[in-house]
C-alpha cells in the first residue's frame with residue numbers, strides 16, 4: 237500500500253513509462269489486483285490510452301490511441317496512481333527507484349516501459365532533427381514552415397510517411413538501399429509505390445481500418461521532457477507544409493549515406509566548396525557517400541531508435557541485447573529479479589516462433605504491456621503462463637502512401653535465406669500482393685491496397701497447409717480464394 241511520507245513511497249506494483257506499453261501494463265495490473273495500489277511513473281505530462289480496440293482478424297488488431305491527462309486514468313482505476321516524474325536511478329537489489337524530484341519509490345514487482353528515442357545519425361546538431369514525440373514533431377513543423385529544401389535520411393516508417401506527406405518543400409531522400417522502404421517492403425513493392433511520390437495527393441485520404449492517434453493539445457510537454465512516441469496518423473493534426481508554392485517534389489538518392497555535414501560557413505571554407513560552388517546558399521550542406529553534395533534548410537534523421545534503458549543500468553546487472561534493449565525472457569522478465577520490461581525499451585530474448593519477429597511498433601508495445609502484466613500477476617499468484625498467442629505470428633496493419641498495408645509473418649522472407657519462393661500479383665495503382673512460400677507452406681505476405689486477403693492468408697500461414705499443388709493459382713484474381721479454402 238502507498239506510504240504517506242513524501243520521500244519514501246511503497247507500492248506492490250510499479251510501472252515506469254506513460255506510453256502504450258506502460259499504460260496497458262498498469263491498467264491490467266490495476267484491474268487484476270483491485271485491492272492493491274499500482275503506481276505509474278512517467279516523465280511525460282500525459283498518458284497514452286488505447287481505445288476502440290478491434291480485432292481485425294485472429295492476430296491483426298486495430299485501435300485508436302488518445303493522449304489523456306492522468307486524472308482520466310485514475311478515475312477509471314481508483315487504485316492506480318500516476319506520478320509525474322522521471323526515474324533517474326534503480327537499485328534493483330533493494331527494489332527501489334529514485335525519481336528526479338527526490339522520491340524513493342519501493343516496489344515488489346517493477347515493469348520498465350520507457351520506450352526508445354531517435355537514433356539520430358549526427359548528434360547535437362541544430363540542423364539535424366529526429367522525430368519521436370509531440371515536441372519534436374512541433375519543432376519539425378516549425379522548421380519546415382520556413383524551408384525550401386529538406387533532406388531526409390533513413391528508409392523506414394518515418395521516412396516513408398514524411399516524403400509522402402510533406403508539401404511546399406523540395407525533399408531529397410537519401411537511402412542506403414536500392415529500393416525505398418527497406419524495413420517494410422521488398423523492391424517489387426517499392427516499385428509499386430514509387431509512382432505515388434510523383435503525383436498529386438488525393439484530396440481525401442482513403443478510408444482504412446487502422447489505428448488513429450489523437451493529441452490532447454492542452455497537455456503539450458515542456459521542453460526537454462521525455463514524451464511518449466507518436467503513432468499512426470500523427471501528422472494529420474500537423475500542417476506539413478514548407479515555404480514554397482509546390483505540391484509534391486521528392487528526389488530519391490539511392491545507395492548512399494551521409495558522410496559529413498557542414499554549416500554554410502564551414503562549407504565555404506572547405507575544399508568541397510570549390511568543386512560545388514554552384515550549389516547556392518543554404519544553412520547546411522550534406523556530403524553523401526555517393527560523392528554528391530546537397531544544400532538544404534535542415535535534415536531529418538529517420539534512422540531508427542535506441543531503447544531508453546540507461547537510467548536502469550548503472551549499478552545493476554541487466555543483460556542487454558545488441559540493440560541496447562533490456563533483454564527479456566518469455567515471461568517478459570529481465571535478468572534482474574522482479575524487474576520486467578515491455579514495449580520499445582525491451583528486446584525479445586526468447587526463441588521466437590518461426591513466424592514472428594520483434595519490430596518496435598505500437599501493436600507490439602500494447603501486446604507486450606498486456607502480457608507483462610499477465611506474467612507479473614501469474615508469478616504473484618504462483619500460476620503458470622504460456623507465451624501469448626500474439627507472439628505466434630507477426631502481423632501489422634498500417635498505411636503508406638495512402639494505401640492500406642498489411643504485413644504478415646516473414647513478409648520480407650527474413651531469415652529464410654534461399655529457402656523460399658515468392659508469388660506476386662500486382663495491378664498498377666490498385667494492389668500489390670506478395671506471398672512468401674517455404675517448402676510449399678505460406679510463411680509471409682505483403683498486402684498493399686484493398687485486397688481483402690488478410691484473413692485468408694493469416695489462416696493459411698497459421699495452419700501451415702501444404703499449398704504446393706496450387707502453384708500460381710493461389711494468386712489467381714479470378715478465383716475467390718476465401719471460398720476455395722473454406
Ligand SMILES: Cc1cc2nc3c(=O)[nH]c(=O)nc-3n(C[C@H](O)[C@H](O)[C@H](O)COP(=O)(O)OP(=O)(O)OC[C@H]3O[C@@H](n4cnc5c(N)ncnc54)[C@H](O)[C@@H]3O)c2cc1C
Pocket residue numbers: 252253254255256257258277278279280321322323324349350351352367368369393394462463464465466467468469470544547578579580581596597598599601634
Ligand atoms: C513518428 C512516429 C510514427 C510512428 N508510427 C507508427 C505506426 O504507424 N504504427 C505503429 O505500430 N507504430 C508506430 N510508431 C512506433 C510506436 O509509436 C512505438 O513503437 C510505441 O509507441 C512504443 O510505445 P512504448 O510505450 O514502448 O514507448 P513510448 O511511447 O516511447 O513511451 C515511453 C514512456 O516512458 C517515459 N519515460 C522515458 N524515460 C523515462 C524515465 N527515465 N522515467 C520516467 N518515464 C520515462 C516517457 O515519458 C513515455 O511516457 C511510430 C513512432 C514514431 C516516432
Ligand SMILES: NC(=O)C1=CN([C@@H]2O[C@H](COP(=O)(O)OP(=O)(O)OC[C@H]3O[C@@H](n4cnc5c(N)ncnc54)[C@H](OP(=O)(O)O)[C@@H]3O)[C@@H](O)[C@H]2O)C=CC1
Pocket residue numbers: 357389390391392393394395397412418419493494537538539540541595596597634635
Ligand atoms: N506505419 C508504421 O508502422 C510506422 C512505424 N514507425 C516505427 O517508429 C520507429 C521509428 O521509425 P524510423 O526512425 O523510421 O525507424 P525504422 O526502424 O523504421 O527505419 C530506420 C531506417 O534507417 C536506416 N538507417 C539506420 N541507420 C542509418 C544510417 N546511419 N544511415 C542511413 N540510414 C540508416 C535503416 O536501415 P537498416 O534497416 O538497413 O538499418 C532503416 O531503413 C520504428 O520502430 C518504426 O517501426 C514509424 C513510422 C511509421
